[in-house]
Amino acid sequence: MSNIISASLLGCDLANLEKECERAKNSGVDWLHFDVMDGVFVDNISFGLPVLKSLRNKTDMFIDVHLMITKPENYVQNFVKLGADLVDFHLEAAKDPKAVIELITQMGAKAAVAVKPGTDIEKVYPYLDKICMVLVMTVEPGFGGQVFIPETLEKIRKLRAEILRRSLEVKIQVDGGINDKTAPLVIEAGADVIVSGTYIFNADDMKKAADLIR
Ligand code: DX5
Ligand code: ZN
Secondary structure (H helix, E strand, C coil): CCCEEEEEHHHCCHHHHHHHHHHHHHCCCCEEEEEEEECCCCCCECCCHHHHHHHHCCCCCEEEEEEECCCHHHCHHHHHHCCCCEEEEEHHHCCCHHHHHHHHHHCCCEEEEEECCCCCHHHHHHHCCCCCEEEEECCCCCCCCCCCCCCHHHHHHHHHHHHHHCCCCCEEEEECCCCCCCHHHHHHHCCCEEEECHHHHHCCCHHHHHHHHC
């Protein structure tokens, strides 16, 4: 089974969002990764609901929404309503993760839980039978273009072993600092959904870059 590539729109030319999505699609990218930052959970502000709504009218690609926000329970339903196919929320930001997962799945989208590099991977284990994916951050969330943190490889390996042990179908997504050098490392460790922003959007040949990390 080949890996899924999700292009992080944070790394694209946002003034040409529609064209950038077409470029990703034509390059064989599988999903669009939509990073939402609130300036509270992380020290940066990106884009949110109105941009997702406009984007949904312009593309039929699978949209993977990564919420780096506090109180995800207040927003997940709107993100699904406006076009998210999958919603990742941070475990560190949710008071009652099971309730957030239910809000997402009741609305008909897929739910995923994200963890920062410093969060123990065992914290996601109680939710593995309720979600379709775990997002293991491989940089501190908040900014594109950072350097991959190698210590996260051990978390990916540990999570892959737990998923196998319990015979679950849960996917492992990695996000941050992924390029042609780091992709083989995370894939070897057990990742199957690879997010890439800076590397893929800045490549001279996007298709070649997507093929290389896949
Ligand atoms: C970081 C975001 C990432 C980011 C990845 O907080 O969650 O999705 O855009 O960008 P690169 O590939 O540039 O590390
Ligand atoms: Zn992200």
